[in-house]
Amino acid sequence: MSRPSTRAARYAALALVALAAPWLLPSYTTQMTFLWLMVVFALTWDIVGGQMGYNSFGNVLFFGIGAYACAVVQRDCGLGYFGSLALGTALAALAGTLAAAILGPGILALRGQYFAIGTLGLGIAAADIAAGWRYIGGGSGMVTPLFPGAVGARERFFYYLLLVVAVLTFATLRWLYAGRFGLTINAIRDDEEKAEAMGIRTTRHKTVAWCISALFLGLAGAVAGNMLGFIEPREFAFAGSTYGVWMVLMAMLGGRGTLWGPVIGACVFHITQEVFWTYLLGWQRVAMGLFILVVAVYFPRGIVGWFRQAR
Amino acid sequence: MSDLLQVRNLTKSFGGVVANREVSLSVPSDAIVGLIGPNGSGKTTLFNCIVGYQPIDRGSITFAGREVSRLRVPEIARLGLIRTFQQTRIYRNMSCMQNMQISVRHESEGLRTMFSKFVSEVNAQADALLEFVGLYDRSLLPAGELSFGQQKLLELAMALMNRPKMLLLDEPTAGVNPTLINGLIDRLQRANSEFGITLLVIEHNMRAIMHLAQHIYCLAHGELLASGSPQAIQNDRRVVDAYLAVQ
Amino acid sequence: MGNLTLLSDAPVLNLQLLLDGILVGAVFALVAYGMALVWGVMKLINVAQGEFVLLGGYVVFFLVRAGMPPLPAVPIAAAVMAIVCWALYRVVIFRIVEKDLFTSILATFGLSILIQQLINQLYGSDVRTVESGLGSLFFAHGMVTVAEVKLVAFVGAGLLGALLVWFLRQHRLGQAIRATAQNTRAARILGVDTDRVYAATFAINGAICGAAGGLVAMTWTIHPYSGLSYTVRSFMIVVVAGLGNLAGVIASGAGLGVAENYAGFLLGAEYQTAFVFSLLVVILVGRNLWLMRQRKYLK
Numbered sequence: 001m002s003r004p005s006t007r008a009a010r011y012a013a014l015a016l017v018a019l020a021a022p023w024l025l026p027s028y029t030t031q032m033t034f035l036w037l038m039v040v041f042a043l044t045w046d047i048v049g050g051q052m053g054y055n056s057f058g059n060v061l062f063f064g065i066g067a068y069a070c071a072v073v074q075r076d077c078g079l080g081y082f083g084s085l086a087l088g089t090a091l092a093a094l095a096g097t098l099a100a101a102i103l104g105p106g107i108l109a110l111r112g113q114y115f116a117i118g119t120l121g122l123g124i125a126a127a128d129i130a131a132g133w134r135y136i137g138g139g140s141g142m143v144t145p146l147f148p149g150a151v152g153a154r155e156r157f158f159y160y161l162l163l164v165v166a167v168l169t170f171a172t173l174r175w176l177y178a179g180r181f182g183l184t185i186n187a188i189r190d191d192e193e194k195a196e197a198m199g200i201r202t203t204r205h206k207t208v209a210w211c212i213s214a215l216f217l218g219l220a221g222a223v224a225g226n227m228l229g230f231i232e233p234r235e236f237a238f239a240g241s242t243y244g245v246w247m248v249l250m251a252m253l254g255g256r257g258t259l260w261g262p263v264i265g266a267c268v269f270h271i272t273q274e275v276f277w278t279y280l281l282g283w284q285r286v287a288m289g290l291f292i293l294v295v296a297v298y299f300p301r302g303i304v305g306w307f308r309q310a311r
Numbered sequence: 312m313s314d315l316l317q318v319r320n321l322t323k324s325f326g327g328v329v330a331n332r333e334v335s336l337s338v339p340s341d342a343i344v345g346l347i348g349p350n351g352s353g354k355t356t357l358f359n360c361i362v363g364y365q366p367i368d369r370g371s372i373t374f375a376g377r378e379v380s381r382l383r384v385p386e387i388a389r390l391g392l393i394r395t396f397q398q399t400r401i402y403r404n405m406s407c408m409q410n411m412q413i414s415v416r417h418e419s420e421g422l423r424t425m426f427s428k429f430v431s432e433v434n435a436q437a438d439a440l441l442e443f444v445g446l447y448d449r450s451l452l453p454a455g456e457l458s459f460g461q462q463k464l465l466e467l468a469m470a471l472m473n474r475p476k477m478l479l480l481d482e483p484t485a486g487v488n489p490t491l492i493n494g495l496i497d498r499l500q501r502a503n504s505e506f507g508i509t510l511l512v513i514e515h516n517m518r519a520i521m522h523l524a525q526h527i528y529c530l531a532h533g534e535l536l537a538s539g540s541p542q543a544i545q546n547d548r549r550v551v552d553a554y555l556a557v558q
Numbered sequence: 559m560g561n562l563t564l565l566s567d568a569p570v571l572n573l574q575l576l577l578d579g580i581l582v583g584a585v586f587a588l589v590a591y592g593m594a595l596v597w598g599v600m601k602l603i604n605v606a607q608g609e610f611v612l613l614g615g616y617v618v619f620f621l622v623r624a625g626m627p628p629l630p631a632v633p634i635a636a637a638v639m640a641i642v643c644w645a646l647y648r649v650v651i652f653r654i655v656e657k658d659l660f661t662s663i664l665a666t667f668g669l670s671i672l673i674q675q676l677i678n679q680l681y682g683s684d685v686r687t688v689e690s691g692l693g694s695l696f697f698a699h700g701m702v703t704v705a706e707v708k709l710v711a712f713v714g715a716g717l718l719g720a721l722l723v724w725f726l727r728q729h730r731l732g733q734a735i736r737a738t739a740q741n742t743r744a745a746r747i748l749g750v751d752t753d754r755v756y757a758a759t760f761a762i763n764g765a766i767c768g769a770a771g772g773l774v775a776m777t778w779t780i781h782p783y784s785g786l787s788y789t790v791r792s793f794m795i796v797v798v799a800g801l802g803n804l805a806g807v808i809a810s811g812a813g814l815g816v817a818e819n820y821a822g823f824l825l826g827a828e829y830q831t832a833f834v835f836s837l838l839v840v841i842l843v844g845r846n847l848w849l850m851r852q853r854k855y856l857k
Binding site: 175176178179180181183184186187190191193194195196197198199200201202204205208 | 362383384385389393400401403405409412414416420422424425427428429473
Binding site for chain 3: 055057106107109110112113114116117118120121122124125128129131132241245248249252282283285286288289290291292293294295296297298300
């Protein structure tokens with residue numbers, strides 16, 4: 001356990017690097033923005049997956065809900081760019097949280113593999129439904145408003161915005177895991193029947209955990225949708241076979257059930273993905289499938305788990 | 312003294328097998344009641360029905376004046392009826408201290424309580440109970456690293472942490488080193504006399520249950536065979552026959 | 559939903575939907591049986607099941623394009639997929655057999671993405687179909703059409719299913735497979751080579767998927783991204799029917815086929831897969847609620 005002063009120093013150093021990055025490597029700003037998105041994906045998955053034992057393959061549902069909610073608000077509310085963005089983002093977080101609150105009691109009552117496949121179905125059903133719903137653009141999706149600023153400023157704006165979302169997510173999880181809530185969801189993971197036998201309100205805790213996940217995913221969806229400029233139902237908003245499964249993989253790669261594991265996993269994964277996309281053009285998705293298979297089979301405990309064993 | 316737990320004409324079948332037939336028993340407040348019977352007599356099924364693990368076919372179960380036969384496990388637990396498991400279930404990956412903390416009573420639980428940290432009273436109570444079962448110096452060890460007997464004690468401490476009205480113990484001495492059984496029985500008696508917890512205990516260890524219980528029910532073939540004081544049960548010909556017959 | 563009135567105005571339409579549903583349901587049931595086999599014996603949920611089906615379809619597609627008549631191509635596809643799956647087992651699947659279900663889901667999901675993208679990369683994302691050269695039968699004064707190839711698919715699925723049942727009951731390897739499914743440790747102690755059993759089971763599943771894929775290619779269409787819907791259909795059927803229940807699998811398959819046909823007719827073809835995936839969630843949650851009333855859970 002490191003002393004508080006060294007920990008504070010580490011956080012400060014990281015913060016400095018993160019804040020300075022767009023100025024140090026301006027041409028990589030968008031890629032680094034995606035890194036923060038991946039960090040949010042991995043962290044929000046892990047609270048329900050690694051910490052609570054409910055391995056969801058459909059968390060992307062809340063990401064898409066957030067993206068669409070924000071885009072609809074921006075399209076219809078009539079405020080200026082930043083006003084509508086702020087309102088849209090807030091509503092996106094709310095929409096995601098509400099979806100989790102409504103679906104939670106039913107879906108989180110499923111256990112193990114039924115929950116996994118069930119959430120997978122949920123995510124893909126959402127993609128198909130969104131692709132047919134004309135109000136939100138159907139198969140072509142929706143366009144988000146143009147950022148009122150120069151090209152460089154636009155990239156930096158979204159970089160810092162997603163960085164803020166990632167930091168908020170991390171800080172919230174860190175606070176939660178240090179208190180009662182973290183212990184309770186760990187108990188649910190380790191022995192849910194025992195937890196029930198001791199009177200723990202498992203349904204309530206499970207739903208709240210999923211809502212927290214959904215809140216930050218909704219936020220991320222709103223921001224990412226605006227960063228990209230358009231929202232496509234199958235490849236972006238409810239991308240079950242890419243974002244959806246990457247969420248699981250990143251947390252596993254870094255180390256499930258730890259605070260830093262998902263962050264590390266997201267970084268390693270993102271770099272790997274960029275390498276694939278740059279050098280294996282055309283075959284990058286094939287390589288990604290192979291990568292998922294290899295990690296799942298050979299590195300189930302992840303990087304942090306490997307470190308702990310090596311000690 | 313009024314009955315804390317009342318089971319009336321409980322009947323439970325699995326497919327064609329009648330595990331409990333018209334079983335009735337009652338446990339007065341502050342009492343220690345034992346439940347014995349040869350293997351297959353339906354003791355565990357009765358237990359599982361009481362705590363809400365199984366639905367019942369017919370009959371009624373009342374706890375603290377409330378009908379609980381239709382409630383779910385966590386609801387019954389929150390009413391103050393806690394059970395321990397025969398295989399001893401604890402949270403293996405957490406430390407003993409964390410096991411204790413998580414076992415605290417979960418009464419009203421709004422968002423604020425859910426997200427808070429454990430107050431110092433909780434930690435003090437946990438320390439006291441770990442001391443009570445003799446595990447204080449192992450507080451920070453992962454519970455999975457304790458020996459079986461120690462895990463049993465931890466499970467008991469966790470149950471006590473919950474401040475239950477009544478504890479249902481499923482073979483508390485099973486698998487415990489004979490030299491430690493006396494200590495365990497002693498602690499159970501103290502839990503009853505000092506903490507005011509009513510006990511219903513399934514046991515196979517005759518010496519232990521005769522020493523511990525004030526009243527004993529004996530099941531055989533799913534039915535209530537005999538009921539009375541330990542002396543009466545020991546001298547009851549039918550009880551002896553039931554045990555010998557199964558062998 | 560405008561078509562709803564059509565159903566009551568022209569009742570014979572119901573017969574059409576029913577018939578088509580049952581015919582396609584047989585293929586669904588077949589694939590589900592393969593998934594149940596792997597699940598029961600190897601304790602492994604194969605998310606790539608749909609992609610195995612697709613591969614079988616593509617094998618038939620290319621054989622037919624090279625000049626082979628379609629019907630004989632189906633057993634060849636089955637054989638090819640049996641070998642492919644046997645090889646997959648030896649190379650990677652054997653590592654996830656005794657692990658937890660989550661690992662198998664994630665790993666086979668990766669495998670499914672790998673196969674899906676490989677097909678897409680090599681052969682493009684066009685929708686393909688195989689001309690069977692068979693005609694159609696007409697009933698009820700020409701109002702009900704049954705494509706002969708669908709009947710062939712139905713009979714083929716049935717024959718394959720019967721062959722499987724015979725194999726599992728009578729053949730020594732089949733019995734070894736059933737023993738391993740019931741109690742792996744006991745089977746091992748009694749001398750069953752569980753590794754061989756696993757390889758054989760995975761290969762048999764491959765053969766089932768290969769044949770089913772060939773039938774699908776002839777009867778409907780295949781394209782690289784349709785795999786997951788077959789996986790989800792199989793999973794649904796297994797959940798509803800239970801692992802050891804052949805009659806249940808057949809009935810559920812037929813039920814699903816009919817339900818899907820009605821959904822496609824009433825909601826429009828573009829919502830048909832949305833219906834399938836939504837139905838999965840409804841079935842899982844509904845079944846769980848029903849079990850919870852009896853204070854049990856889907857385990």
